[in-house]
Amino acid sequence: MTAPLETASKPSAVQHLGAIALAPVRLVMGLIDRPLRALQRMTGLSGMAIFFLAPNMLIFGIFVLLPLFINFVYSTTGGSALFLPERSYVGADQYQRLFDCSNYLDPLTCQEDAFWTAVSNTFWFVVLQVTLMIGAALVTALILNRNLAARSFWRAVFFFPVLLSPVVVGLIWRWILQRQGLLNFILYPFGVDPYTWLTDRTWSFAAAVGVSLWAHMGFYALILLAGLQAIPKDLYEAADMDGTKPARVFWRITLPLLMPNLVVVIVLALIRSVQVFDEVYILTGGGPGTSTLFITQYIYETGFVSQPRNPGLAAAASILMGLVLVVLTLVQLGLGRRGEKKGKR
Amino acid sequence: MGQITLSNVKKSFGNIDVLHGINLDINDGELVVFVGPSGCGKSTLLRAIAGLEKITSGEIAIDGKPVNDVTAADRGLAMVFQSYALYPHMSVRQNLAFGLENSKMPKAEIDERITEAARMLEIEPYLARRPGQLSGGQRQRVAIGRAIVRRPVAFLLDEPLSNLDAELRVSTRAELAALHARLSSTMIYVTHDQVEAMTLADRIVVLRAGKIEQVGTPLELYNTPANRFVAGFIGAPHMNFLEGTVSSVQSGNLVVALADGYQLAIPARETSLEQGARITLGIRPQHVTFGSGDKSIKAKIKLVEALGSETVLHTEVAGQKFLVVIPGQHDLASGMDIDLSLSSAPIHLFDKDGHRI
Numbered sequence: 001m002t003a004p005l006e007t008a009s010k011p012s013a014v015q016h017l018g019a020i021a022l023a024p025v026r027l028v029m030g031l032i033d034r035p036l037r038a039l040q041r042m043t044g045l046s047g048m049a050i051f052f053l054a055p056n057m058l059i060f061g062i063f064v065l066l067p068l069f070i071n072f073v074y075s076t077t078g079g080s081a082l083f084l085p086e087r088s089y090v091g092a093d094q095y096q097r098l099f100d101c102s103n104y105l106d107p108l109t110c111q112e113d114a115f116w117t118a119v120s121n122t123f124w125f126v127v128l129q130v131t132l133m134i135g136a137a138l139v140t141a142l143i144l145n146r147n148l149a150a151r152s153f154w155r156a157v158f159f160f161p162v163l164l165s166p167v168v169v170g171l172i173w174r175w176i177l178q179r180q181g182l183l184n185f186i187l188y189p190f191g192v193d194p195y196t197w198l199t200d201r202t203w204s205f206a207a208a209v210g211v212s213l214w215a216h217m218g219f220y221a222l223i224l225l226a227g228l229q230a231i232p233k234d235l236y237e238a239a240d241m242d243g244t245k246p247a248r249v250f251w252r253i254t255l256p257l258l259m260p261n262l263v264v265v266i267v268l269a270l271i272r273s274v275q276v277f278d279e280v281y282i283l284t285g286g287g288p289g290t291s292t293l294f295i296t297q298y299i300y301e302t303g304f305v306s307q308p309r310n311p312g313l314a315a316a317a318s319i320l321m322g323l324v325l326v327v328l329t330l331v332q333l334g335l336g337r338r339g340e341k342k343g344k345r
Numbered sequence: 346m347g348q349i350t351l352s353n354v355k356k357s358f359g360n361i362d363v364l365h366g367i368n369l370d371i372n373d374g375e376l377v378v379f380v381g382p383s384g385c386g387k388s389t390l391l392r393a394i395a396g397l398e399k400i401t402s403g404e405i406a407i408d409g410k411p412v413n414d415v416t417a418a419d420r421g422l423a424m425v426f427q428s429y430a431l432y433p434h435m436s437v438r439q440n441l442a443f444g445l446e447n448s449k450m451p452k453a454e455i456d457e458r459i460t461e462a463a464r465m466l467e468i469e470p471y472l473a474r475r476p477g478q479l480s481g482g483q484r485q486r487v488a489i490g491r492a493i494v495r496r497p498v499a500f501l502l503d504e505p506l507s508n509l510d511a512e513l514r515v516s517t518r519a520e521l522a523a524l525h526a527r528l529s530s531t532m533i534y535v536t537h538d539q540v541e542a543m544t545l546a547d548r549i550v551v552l553r554a555g556k557i558e559q560v561g562t563p564l565e566l567y568n569t570p571a572n573r574f575v576a577g578f579i580g581a582p583h584m585n586f587l588e589g590t591v592s593s594v595q596s597g598n599l600v601v602a603l604a605d606g607y608q609l610a611i612p613a614r615e616t617s618l619e620q621g622a623r624i625t626l627g628i629r630p631q632h633v634t635f636g637s638g639d640k641s642i643k644a645k646i647k648l649v650e651a652l653g654s655e656t657v658l659h660t661e662v663a664g665q666k667f668l669v670v671i672p673g674q675h676d677l678a679s680g681m682d683i684d685l686s687l688s689s690a691p692i693h694l695f696d697k698d699g700h701r702i
Contacts, residue, residue: 248447
């Protein structure tokens with residue numbers, strides 16, 4: 001009589017595991033229940049929201065806001081010492097040094113010629129890279145949006161580089177482009193003599209643009225592809241019934257309806273290309289000379305590598321770069337909000 | 346202008362045959378409604394006529410000219426989509442003008458056509474608005490307007506009322522009928538709603554599983570359905586079906602035994618039926634009256650729906666469901682036994698394959 005009763009009351013393995021997993025949760029909940037209730041009675045419901053947000057805000061404050069502030073303080077100090085108490089206050093000297101130029105268009109006339117070279121390089125990099133990026137991502141998205149065979153495979157192919165670490169990207173392309181690299185190996189049978197692509201000023205800049213294009217294009221193409229797929233198919237059928245030519249369909253239907261996604265892509269690409277550093281640093285190291293020296297690398301080298309290092313100057317340069325990024329972000333927010341309003345109408 | 350001929354039109358998507366050889370003549374100026382349950386191929390057939398789907402075999406001809414290899418744009422047809430397919434980033438005016446601009450029409454004529462269509466559809470106040478700022482009914486008009494300005498050979502309408510609420514659907518349906526009368530151009534209209542089909546159509550094409558079940562005027566389909574499917578599809582509420590066996594055949598008369606052994610004598614035109622043959626009786630709920638006597642059946646009420654102007658009774662006859670619609674209000678309750686007279690009801694007979702006898 002007792003045996004069947006025992007089996008009935010014996011919990012299954014899954015129930016057993018569940019009970020074990022639940023025990024600590026129960027214990028913790030039991031412990032924090034009373035104090036939390038007491039806290040809510042004191043602070044009210046909205047106070048509890050602040051309580052739960054506090055850990056994240058604290059981390060954000062410690063690792064983002066505080067460094068930002070410290071960075072600003074550094075930019076007003078001089079010397080090569082790393083610890084703030086050992087540094088002397090110099091006011092706006094670092095900024096003055098950065099802006100000490102007789103002709104801003106010619107970096108060699110500036111006191112900090114490397115900074116202005118980096119600014120000029122970054123400017124041209126951004127213009128070229130973003131323009132080509134938008135074009136390439138749009139074309140890729142348009143092609144991937146078609147009913148081509150093995151569509152998922154092609155999507156994966158274009159997205160794959162996005163998953164790679166920038167260091168890996170830089171190394172892969174260095175192996176391809178160096179003198180004994182894959183590119184020369186492929187070109188040699190065609191009668192092209194081995195060339196040092198990465199030590200040629202023009203080619204190394206082109207390589208920097210091309211490699212960062214290759215590394216990030218899949219991400220933007222994906223955003224645009226999502227936008228393309230959100231355009232109702234019957235709009236195209238209606239256009240088809242109306243005898244609309246493909247070019248007109250693209251300019252009058254696809255592009256206007258893709259605009260919200262395109263704005264996001266342009267602004268994100270702008271921000272990220274201003275910040276360009278890691279893959280190009282691995283690829284060219286900023287050279288030859290200063291031909292691929294970009295602002296982030298300038299900041300890094302001024303602050304941590306060059307002898308004597310100058311953390312104050314690096315901090316000032318990064319504040320200036322931060323301001324540019326803030327402006328770009330505000331533009332994005334503004335355009336996004338305008339897009340939202342348009343959508344509501 | 347506007348005659349459309351379909352000859353043995355077939356369409357397959359991979360291994361799946363969607364249309365199994367459709368033959369149909371649509372006359373100039375006719376409003377033909379394709380009706381059928383979901384997945385019957387009615388929309389595919391419309392899209393094939395439009396040129397949005399390539400047919401697998403067969404021929405589609407417009408005004409005698411085969412158009413199999415003619416693009417959608419060059420067929421001279423205009424389509425109104427279920428979703429309206431209005432360009433959301435263009436104003437109503439731009440939406441109407443878009444197709445005309447493609448054909449490089451002079452601006453003055455475009456304006457003239459837009460003004461005319463806008464007046465006809467009463468959308469003049471909204472020409473500057475975008476589709477997102479219009480109600481469902483207004484969008485619907487714009488979609489029709491976009492078709493009208495093109496002055497097409499024929500209009501193709503794919504479930505144009507299905508996105509409207511019930512009240513608006515009734516009024517828009519009437520407006521569509523008026524519009525057809527005014528334009529007197531060919532229209533092909535796809536719907537799954539048999540009431541829309543009955544009220545709008547010159548002729549109805551009933552489709553099932555990619556085949557035409559019957560083509561005819563609304564009343565032909567209602568009065569002489571070709572088979573059990575059409576009989577059940579046309580008319581609301583749908584026709585009652587009682588299964589039975591022929592117990593005796595006399596000249597001009599058929600005695601049918603229902604499931605519970607109840608015998609019913611029916612005048613029959615044809616007496617090729619043999620004793621013992623299984624047949625189905627079709628009786629419309631509205632054709633039944635109260636009363637006992639010669640041609641009457643016993644029913645048990647399961648549910649009473651009092652609608653005021655009429656009373657709908659869900660009953661059981663010989664173990665089978667049987668709907669009755671009686672005009673007026675009646676003091677009846679579920680569980681009651683009643684006698685129903687079929688003396689004034691046209692009784693449709695279907696053989697065991699569902700064909701009309």
